[in-house]
Every structure is written in structure tokens, then in C-alpha cells.
Amino acid sequence: MSTPATDQHDPVADAQWAAATRSAIAENDAALAARFDDNGDIDRLLAARAQKVDAVVREAWSHCLPQDAVLSLFAVGGYGRGELFPQSDIDLLVLGEADAQAGHADALARFFTLLWDAGLPVGHAVRSAAECTRAAHEDITVLTALLEARVLAADLDAASQLAAAVSPQLIWPPRDYYAAKREEQRARHARFGDTADNLEPNLKEGPGGLRDVQTFRWMALRIIGTWDPDSLMAIGQLGADEFATLERERRALSRLRFGLHLVAGKREERLRFDYQKLLAARLGHVDNADNLAVEQMMQGFYRSAALMLRIGDRLLQRFEEQLEGEATPEAIDDLFELRRGYLAARDAAWPHDAGHVFALFALWAAREDARGLHSRTARALAEALPLIPAYNEASASLRQRFMRLLRGPQAVETLKRMARLGVLGRWIPAFASVSGRMQFDLFHVFTVDQHTLAVLKNLAAFASGEPDERFALAHQVWPRLRKPEVLLLAGLFHDIAKGRGGDHSELGAVDAREFCEAHGLSEGDTALVEWLVRQHLLMSMTAQKQDIADPEVIHRFATRVADRERLDNLYLLTCADIAGTSPKLWNAWKDRLMADLYTATRLALRRGLENPVAVGERSAETRNGARATLTAFGSSDAEVDALFARMPQIGFERGRPDQIAWQAASLRELAVGEGCVRARPVSGSEGALEVFVHSPDRDGLFAAIVATLDRLGLAIQQARVLDGPHGMVFDSFQVMPADPRQTPSAEEVERRLAHALAGSLDDIRPTRRAQPRHLRHFRIAAHIGFDRVAGGSAERTMLSLVCTDRPGLLADVAQALRQHRLRVHDARIATFGERAEDVFQITDRRDQPLDETQQQALRETLLACLDGEKQ
Structure with a gap:
């Protein structure tokens, strides 16, 4: 029961109120947690917690502030939206002129103290309207929080006064606000590597997270004046399907965040390993033979984030158009044109079939000047995804169009675009199955689909002709490839069978053969792709687990590789695979291992597998190479012989000439x-x-x-x-x-x-x-x-x-x-x-x-x- 505020207050009564309120909040939170575990509607849970906190805040306000105080109370930020997660801050604004602030300073201090004592993490500001204008002008985050101000204890005049204080006519006009928030988003995404596919993603701040949804809302409020979906759909800023997708994925992310707060028991936005298994269990996921519960949960997150980013790109472009205006289209051909540099379909009914979709990607690859895909065409493509058949159900001509994309310019970039826009998953259903799929370990830092795209990106870098010091031989080997598209297919399929149970290399090889046969590849090319997928781990395992200085190891490896074409392709695939698994995994030591194994195997194949290198021959080659180095630096043959006599014979059999020369030189000044x-x-x-x-x-x-x-x-x-x-x-x-x-x-x-x-x-x-x-x-x-x-x-x-x-x-x-x-x-x-x-x-x-x-x-x-x- 609230009591009218007076100038005097009883600390004991305040303490009793705070204790009772803390208990009531805890009881309410426990009830909400039970509803959450019972799969309660997430938006109702967020609203219910906000409503409970509203009641507490209003009661404390009336308890501490006299009714005639010329002060107004607003909820701002996320609390202002009426969304309150279990561990969210309670952001408040007290609006009033300076004399009112000063006259009730003690009452306000008591008010905030009461809320803290009641267990509410309150963040607050006490400002006049003019101070709100000044603070918002200096800090865009203040303006953003005030955009969603909600009345807790104020009249209409106060609400109007606050709205006027931060109006776009006064500060941050739409164009400036959009530019600042867009740059803020870019910087935020960059902190997370510009990807949602992190092992411990941030549900709130990371790419595709809840902050992105909120950013779109803030931009719409500032640029258009509303976030009402009906209004946005009426003016063509948002499609019904896009809004439905945004809402579905927002609720999915909100449910994850609500559950994360529960299992962490504190304000935690990062889905850390500490909580992933606990949260997956709380959400009802269960391990199965092919997919751990935690992997199922994380795959859901990655897919939600990907959809958020996909639709977000379209919204940002439309906001830009709203500010800049539509430019005169520049016709390209009968099907497509450029609008403000973006590729767009000329026909409002585009696309009529999958051939039109492939034609779009072919044009996109040819037009390096295109800024991207126009938002309305991107939406039309999303709606037309059901028109794209799986490759095994497609016509021969459509399959050939896909192969032309793979053999054409920017092939890897085209595959990346097709993957991001959902086309590749329709064409190759197995790719859709691994999209967003993570493995609960520390070795694979990306989802399977993102790892695959990273491998393809590395292969494209090898093809660029620009040397990369991280890879000793890759740019020399690439020009020797007979058909680069064969290696791209191997890269595309090498991990495609993960998560099915069984050996993913064997299962993926079967998939690769079926795909190649359906697309008309020759038996030789098909067999090469199949072999590369099946053996894609062979080179890395040999180099890292066996002694590649042993001629017998080289001979066994060369026997399995069998020919130079396989070796060239396997070497490039191995380098791209390791470097695409984790940014920290590839290093100079692994580069040298792979280069040494490649070089030794190439020599073994050149000699012929029927003529393996003898230990004595290997030892003699190493001695001669080391001797040449030492004599070049002034050592006589006699001195070299004396140094070599102090060294173990097996070192010449297993070491490199430069290593033997370095070690021998170290002995010069040493007595026996x-x-x-x-x-x-x-x-x-x-x-x-x-x-x-x-x-x-x-x-x-x-x-x-x-x-x-x-x-x-x-x-x-x-x-x-x-x-x-x-x-x-x-x-x-x-x-x-x-x-x-x-x-x-x-x-x-x-x-x-x-x-x-x-x-x-x-x-x-x-x-x-x-x-x-x-x-x-x-x-x-x-x-x-x-x-x-x-x-x-x-x-x-x-x-x-x-x-x-x-x-x-x-x-x-x-x-x-x-x-x-x-x-x-x-x-x-x-x-x-x-x-x-x-x-x-x-x-x-x-x-x-x-x-x-x-x-x-x-x-x-x-x-x-x-x-x-x-x-």
C-alpha cells in the first residue's frame, strides 16, 4: 500500500518497503521463469516483467515525491519499449526544470535509493527539456534512449515537451541520424569480426542480434516517424513476409536472451560455453545420434542471425532511398537495370523461373561496378526461393547454367552470394542442412557453411595471382590446375556431410559424385572431386602426425596420392581448409610442413613410385646441401667433415640441409x-x-x-x-x-x-x-x-x-x-x-x-x- 509522500521519512519503513518489494519482485520473477520453462509467449513475459516493475517504480515515486512536485517520470531505452529481460537495467528519466530538481533533490535521492534497495538495477538521469536537447545533441545514444520514452508519471504536456526537445527539427535530422547509426552499427559488427558465427556469440550486440532489430526500429522512427508495420507496409518500406520473418526471429533471439539471463543469474549477453549446455537443456533440446542439444540450439541462433542480417540489408537500403530519393534507372538488358548502383529486375513480376535467378547471378558476377542487389529485387528473390529446384530435380539446361557460374568470373563470390541469399541451399539441399551448423568444440570456430565459404575464399585468393607470405607454394601451384572448378567443387563438398553420423568424408564423397554426374562432368573430373572430398584430411594428418622426413612416410603418402594432379589439388585444398578452420590455426610451422610434404611427394612421383628414395640417398643429398651452405660461409671441407663427424647420422636422414648447416655451425666454437x-x-x-x-x-x-x-x-x-x-x-x-x-x-x-x-x-x-x-x-x-x-x-x-x-x-x-x-x-x-x-x-x-x-x-x-x- 503506497502512502502519500511527506517531507519526513522513516528509514525503518523504507527498509521494510524495500525488503517486501524485493521479495515480491523475486516471487514475480520466479513465476515468469516457470512460465518461460512452460514455453510461455516471450513477448508476454517481457511485457509482464515491465508491468511489474512499472508498478513498483510508480509506487516508489508516489511514496517519495509529493503530488505537487513539478517533475515527470519516464521509462527510457529498452524499458521504455516495454521489454524487460530478467537482468536488464531499469533506465529512468526525471524531467523537470532546474528549480524543481533542486527543490526535490532529497526526495529524488530517496526514490532512487529505494529502488536500488528493492533490487532494481536503476540507471537514471534528471534533466530539464533544454538539458535533454543538449545531452542528446552531444551523444546520439541519449537521443536513441529518449526516442522510446514511455510515461510512468507525467501528463500529456510533459510528454509533448520531451518529444519537442528531441525533435528532428531541433537536433539530429534524419539524414545525420541514419549516417551516425549506420556507422555505429558497422563499428559494432567489426568488434565481433563482422560475423554472427562466433563460438560464443553476443545475443544483443553481435551481428544479426537484437541490437540490429532495435537499430532498424530507431531508424524508422527517426526517418519515417513510425515503426508501425501497417504504416511501413503501406508505403512499401516493409513487406508483410519480411515483417513476419523479423518478428519470428526477434522472438527466437529474445527467448534465447531471456533464458540466458536465467541460467547465468546475472546480466550476461554473451552466449558463453559456461551456459550453452545449460540453456539448451532449459529450452528443451535433447541430444540425438547426429546432433547434440547444444548444437541444435546454436544452429537455431545462427540461422536467426543470418535472416536478420539478410533482411536488415534490405531495410538499410530502403532507408537510404527514403533519404536520397529514387534515381533514374539505368537499363542493362531486357531483364535488369541499375538503380542507384544496385542491380534490379525491370519486371515487377520477376523472377518467372529459376533460369532468371541464375541469370541475375551471372550478370552480378560480370558487373563489378554493382553496389549490390536492390532491396526490392532481393525481396522478390527471397519470395521466389521455392521456384528453385534441387539440382537432382532440375533440367539439364539449368544444371549447365550453374556450371557456367562456377566456371565464370568471381565464381567464389557468386557461391558466397548464393549461400547468403538462400539460393545455394535450395540448389544443394545438403548445404542447407549444414547452414548454421556448429560443432561444440574449440577447433571449428565457424559454422560448417561459413567454414566452407572461408575455404572457397582462400582458394580464390590463391587464384588471384597475388602472393601471400602465409603460403609458401600455393600461388605457384594454382596455375598448374587443369580445371579450377574441380577444386572449387571439392571445397564446396568437403564438409557437406557433417552432422549425419558416420564418416563425413565418405558420405560427402558420395554426395560429390552424385552432384558431378548430374552436372555432366567427365568421369575423370568426377573421380578427382570424389577422391579429394574423401581424402581431404589425408595431407594434414600425414604432415602433423607422422615424420615426413622419413622416406618411407613419403613413399606411403605418394602411393595413396598416386599422381601429380591429385597432389596439386590436395595441397591447395589442405592449405585452404586449415586456414579456413580458425584464424589462429594456420602458421608458419604448418605452412612449412605442408610445403615440405608437397615438395617431397612431388619428387617421389617424378622418380616413380617403383623407385623409392633410399635412406642413403636422402642422407647424401642433405650432407651435400649443408656442406654447400657451410663452405659458402668460409668453412673448409676438412672443417665441415670434422663438424659432421660430431653429429648423429640419423640427423642427415631426417633433417633439412639448412637445419644441419645451422647446427653444425653452432659446434664450431665448442670443444667436444x-x-x-x-x-x-x-x-x-x-x-x-x-x-x-x-x-x-x-x-x-x-x-x-x-x-x-x-x-x-x-x-x-x-x-x-x-x-x-x-x-x-x-x-x-x-x-x-x-x-x-x-x-x-x-x-x-x-x-x-x-x-x-x-x-x-x-x-x-x-x-x-x-x-x-x-x-x-x-x-x-x-x-x-x-x-x-x-x-x-x-x-x-x-x-x-x-x-x-x-x-x-x-x-x-x-x-x-x-x-x-x-x-x-x-x-x-x-x-x-x-x-x-x-x-x-x-x-x-x-x-x-x-x-x-x-x-x-x-x-x-x-x-x-x-x-x-x-x-
């Missing part, structure tokens, strides 16, 4: 038995280093090196540990900075590592670090395997470890190996998002492979180490 540490930058990747450790062998050396590199913030990509003459080791490491912002120099690495190894190795232990937040939500059951493999003239044990990645993992594994007094001869470290897949070649202290008892003991130690991290 004296060690050193050297590091050098790897070109093409900032912070990447190659580290060489030459040291007397002793127990725990590998573990000490790994722990020290880990302390330096360096992630090991590959390690090779070789035993040389005189009890010396030749250990080499390829490392990358774990944090690009902290990259130690080669000199610092040399100094720190040499200092660490000069002391007792027993004092060097792995650094304990907290697991990053995002890794806590991805648990991979550890798998530890043992196999016996050849290691030069002796046998070794190959330890395979698959588990959840975390900081310091390799250092802990190395420590476990040290604990069992095992020797490491080779290590290949591969990380795929949250998944670590590491391979080690190890022996016991006598250089013998591990027996079953030793394997079991090591397995138990490693599992205990990994399980301990979960605690």
Missing part, C-alpha cells in the same frame, strides 16, 4: 663434450622459433627443456631428440608463442634455457597454471596407446596420447616420462582446439622398447596426471 643452446626465428610467423639444444645426455633432460620452454610461454609444435657421438644430444624444437602478446626473443630463449640446463635438472618442475575458462567445458576421455615401431637400426615404443588440452600438458607428460626414467627420441605435438593428439617415440634407459609391465605403469601415471587436473 661442451654444450650450447641456439634459437632462430622461423620466417613467416611472428614469434615462431626453432630451438636447438646440444648438451651432454642425462636423465630428465627432455623434461627440463620442455618445462623451461613452457615457463617461457612457448608451445612446442614438434620435438626431435637425437643421440650423437660422445654422449651428446642434438635436440631440436619447433615452438610458437602460446600468447601472441608475449613473445620471447631468440636471445632470451637461449639465455633462459642455457641457465636452466646449467643447474640441477631436479629443480626444474612444470609450472602449475589454472585451466582457461573455455577449456573447462570440453572434456575428452584420455586415450593412451602403445605400438612398436622402427627407429633407425633399433626398435622403439610409440606412445600415442589423446586427451583434453590444457596449459602445461606437455610439460606434465614429459615429467611423467622422466619419472619412469624413459628416453624420448621424437615427439609430434598436434592440438585441434581443445583436443591434444601427441605422439612420442620412447625407449627405456637401455634404449629398448617398453615391455607390457612398463607400458601399464606409464599408463597409470599418465591417467593419474590427467585425472588430477579434473579435480
Whole structure:
């Protein structure tokens, strides 16, 4: 029960009111949460919460302000729209002249305090009409909040006064407002990489999120004077179908945001991994064999955001036309014209069939001067999507028109446009199935369709003829392709079967063959596309998990590739695929791996698979190459022979000539038995280093090196540990900075590592670090395997470890190996998002492979180490 305001107030009564109100709000919120869980209408839930808060705010106002106070109260911002999410701010404006503000300053302070004590996160401003004008003029966000002001305690005169204070005749005329809000939107989108397809998208601020819908509303209010759908449809600014789509997707996004606030229990707009599974379960999604519940929920979000962006492009263009006016059309042909630089259909009834649609994309590809697609034509295209058949139901002539698009100018840009506008998903239904599909892991940072488009974009960059330092050979290989469209088809289909269960490479290969046969490709071209899709992971897995310096590995890989055309296409597809999976995944080390594997395989194919490279021949080639480098810098043959005699023979079999020359040069000033540490930058990747450790062998050396590199913030990509003459080791490491912002120099690495190894190795232990937040939500059951493999003239044990990645993992594994007094001869470290897949070649202290008892003991130690991290 409210009581009339007086000049005196009772703090105890205020506290009792605030406590009772807080309890009532909590009870109301709990009831709304129950309605939400019962699939209640989201707009009614938002309105109901706003109405409850309205009642509380009005009661506090009447409780604190006298009835004759010449002050008015408005809800502004989202609260002014009557949309109030569980953790949203309560934005208020008190309107009144300066003397009224001063005369009731204590009452206003009491009013705001009461609301805060009642648990409402109030944001407030106290201004006169003139102050509103000034503040809105200086800050467009103030104007935007005031555009949706709603009366809580005010008369019509006050409402009119506020509207006049921010009228377009006074400040921010429509043209200026549109330009400012458009730039604001561009900057906001840029903060999120200009894509909605982020692993942890922002439901409110991100591209295609709720802020975009609100921006369209604000623009309409300022430019046209209304957001009423009937009025907008009457003047052609909005189609009924577009409004229905906007409303449907707005409600879907609002439901996600409402649920996110509930599961987070705080104001959270980012759909973080911490909440994704909880929210998916709360929304009623259930895991199935092909699709996790969280993946189903996220696919719904990505599709909603994509539709928001698609319709938003049209609305922005129409607002622009409203401000600029229609220009005289410029005819292109019988079907199309340019309107203000945008491609437009001349016939109001366009399109009559799918052929007209393909003709539009062909013209668009040919007209590089076109700004884009005219909004009304884009809407007509959206309405005509049902006219586009699936390719297997289309006529032969229509299929050939599609192939002409693929062989024509800007083929990749055309595919991107067709995907964004929904055409590609109609033509290839399997592509529609993966549109917006995410995988709940940290390796795939884009949805399947966006990843596919990123791969195609990379292929287009290879075709541009402009060298990119990130890729050593791609721009040299591309001109050798016989039919580039074959590779584009492989890129389009390589992941198209994800989410169906089974091996997506095998299923996608079947899809690719059916598509190629339907489009009239020759058997040779069809077989190549099919093989590329089926084997698209072969090159990356070989390079990252096997020793490509081993001639036997090269021979096996070359045997599977079989010919030069396959190799060229597979190399380009692999580079494009890895670089298109995550912006951080491609680096100089992977570039060199792929380039080395490509070059070695090309030579193997040239020699003929019946003539594999012998170990002795490979060793001789490496020696000669290293010798040429050393003699070019002044070393005599005798000096080179002496240096080579101090190095392990297997190094010449597995190393590169430049690497052998660098290591040999490091020995020049050293006496036999004296060690050193050297590091050098790897070109093409900032912070990447190659580290060489030459040291007397002793127990725990590998573990000490790994722990020290880990302390330096360096992630090991590959390690090779070789035993040389005189009890010396030749250990080499390829490392990358774990944090690009902290990259130690080669000199610092040399100094720190040499200092660490000069002391007792027993004092060097792995650094304990907290697991990053995002890794806590991805648990991979550890798998530890043992196999016996050849290691030069002796046998070794190959330890395979698959588990959840975390900081310091390799250092802990190395420590476990040290604990069992095992020797490491080779290590290949591969990380795929949250998944670590590491391979080690190890022996016991006598250089013998591990027996079953030793394997079991090591397995138990490693599992205990990994399980301990979960605690």
C-alpha cells in the first residue's frame, strides 16, 4: 500500500518497503521463469516483467515525491519499449526544470535509493527539456534512449515537451541520424569480426542480434516517424513476409536472451560455453545420434542471425532511398537495370523461373561496378526461393547454367552470394542442412557453411595471382590446375556431410559424385572431386602426425596420392581448409610442413613410385646441401667433415640441409663434450622459433627443456631428440608463442634455457597454471596407446596420447616420462582446439622398447596426471 509522500521519512519503513518489494519482485520473477520453462509467449513475459516493475517504480515515486512536485517520470531505452529481460537495467528519466530538481533533490535521492534497495538495477538521469536537447545533441545514444520514452508519471504536456526537445527539427535530422547509426552499427559488427558465427556469440550486440532489430526500429522512427508495420507496409518500406520473418526471429533471439539471463543469474549477453549446455537443456533440446542439444540450439541462433542480417540489408537500403530519393534507372538488358548502383529486375513480376535467378547471378558476377542487389529485387528473390529446384530435380539446361557460374568470373563470390541469399541451399539441399551448423568444440570456430565459404575464399585468393607470405607454394601451384572448378567443387563438398553420423568424408564423397554426374562432368573430373572430398584430411594428418622426413612416410603418402594432379589439388585444398578452420590455426610451422610434404611427394612421383628414395640417398643429398651452405660461409671441407663427424647420422636422414648447416655451425666454437643452446626465428610467423639444444645426455633432460620452454610461454609444435657421438644430444624444437602478446626473443630463449640446463635438472618442475575458462567445458576421455615401431637400426615404443588440452600438458607428460626414467627420441605435438593428439617415440634407459609391465605403469601415471587436473 503506497502512502502519500511527506517531507519526513522513516528509514525503518523504507527498509521494510524495500525488503517486501524485493521479495515480491523475486516471487514475480520466479513465476515468469516457470512460465518461460512452460514455453510461455516471450513477448508476454517481457511485457509482464515491465508491468511489474512499472508498478513498483510508480509506487516508489508516489511514496517519495509529493503530488505537487513539478517533475515527470519516464521509462527510457529498452524499458521504455516495454521489454524487460530478467537482468536488464531499469533506465529512468526525471524531467523537470532546474528549480524543481533542486527543490526535490532529497526526495529524488530517496526514490532512487529505494529502488536500488528493492533490487532494481536503476540507471537514471534528471534533466530539464533544454538539458535533454543538449545531452542528446552531444551523444546520439541519449537521443536513441529518449526516442522510446514511455510515461510512468507525467501528463500529456510533459510528454509533448520531451518529444519537442528531441525533435528532428531541433537536433539530429534524419539524414545525420541514419549516417551516425549506420556507422555505429558497422563499428559494432567489426568488434565481433563482422560475423554472427562466433563460438560464443553476443545475443544483443553481435551481428544479426537484437541490437540490429532495435537499430532498424530507431531508424524508422527517426526517418519515417513510425515503426508501425501497417504504416511501413503501406508505403512499401516493409513487406508483410519480411515483417513476419523479423518478428519470428526477434522472438527466437529474445527467448534465447531471456533464458540466458536465467541460467547465468546475472546480466550476461554473451552466449558463453559456461551456459550453452545449460540453456539448451532449459529450452528443451535433447541430444540425438547426429546432433547434440547444444548444437541444435546454436544452429537455431545462427540461422536467426543470418535472416536478420539478410533482411536488415534490405531495410538499410530502403532507408537510404527514403533519404536520397529514387534515381533514374539505368537499363542493362531486357531483364535488369541499375538503380542507384544496385542491380534490379525491370519486371515487377520477376523472377518467372529459376533460369532468371541464375541469370541475375551471372550478370552480378560480370558487373563489378554493382553496389549490390536492390532491396526490392532481393525481396522478390527471397519470395521466389521455392521456384528453385534441387539440382537432382532440375533440367539439364539449368544444371549447365550453374556450371557456367562456377566456371565464370568471381565464381567464389557468386557461391558466397548464393549461400547468403538462400539460393545455394535450395540448389544443394545438403548445404542447407549444414547452414548454421556448429560443432561444440574449440577447433571449428565457424559454422560448417561459413567454414566452407572461408575455404572457397582462400582458394580464390590463391587464384588471384597475388602472393601471400602465409603460403609458401600455393600461388605457384594454382596455375598448374587443369580445371579450377574441380577444386572449387571439392571445397564446396568437403564438409557437406557433417552432422549425419558416420564418416563425413565418405558420405560427402558420395554426395560429390552424385552432384558431378548430374552436372555432366567427365568421369575423370568426377573421380578427382570424389577422391579429394574423401581424402581431404589425408595431407594434414600425414604432415602433423607422422615424420615426413622419413622416406618411407613419403613413399606411403605418394602411393595413396598416386599422381601429380591429385597432389596439386590436395595441397591447395589442405592449405585452404586449415586456414579456413580458425584464424589462429594456420602458421608458419604448418605452412612449412605442408610445403615440405608437397615438395617431397612431388619428387617421389617424378622418380616413380617403383623407385623409392633410399635412406642413403636422402642422407647424401642433405650432407651435400649443408656442406654447400657451410663452405659458402668460409668453412673448409676438412672443417665441415670434422663438424659432421660430431653429429648423429640419423640427423642427415631426417633433417633439412639448412637445419644441419645451422647446427653444425653452432659446434664450431665448442670443444667436444661442451654444450650450447641456439634459437632462430622461423620466417613467416611472428614469434615462431626453432630451438636447438646440444648438451651432454642425462636423465630428465627432455623434461627440463620442455618445462623451461613452457615457463617461457612457448608451445612446442614438434620435438626431435637425437643421440650423437660422445654422449651428446642434438635436440631440436619447433615452438610458437602460446600468447601472441608475449613473445620471447631468440636471445632470451637461449639465455633462459642455457641457465636452466646449467643447474640441477631436479629443480626444474612444470609450472602449475589454472585451466582457461573455455577449456573447462570440453572434456575428452584420455586415450593412451602403445605400438612398436622402427627407429633407425633399433626398435622403439610409440606412445600415442589423446586427451583434453590444457596449459602445461606437455610439460606434465614429459615429467611423467622422466619419472619412469624413459628416453624420448621424437615427439609430434598436434592440438585441434581443445583436443591434444601427441605422439612420442620412447625407449627405456637401455634404449629398448617398453615391455607390457612398463607400458601399464606409464599408463597409470599418465591417467593419474590427467585425472588430477579434473579435480
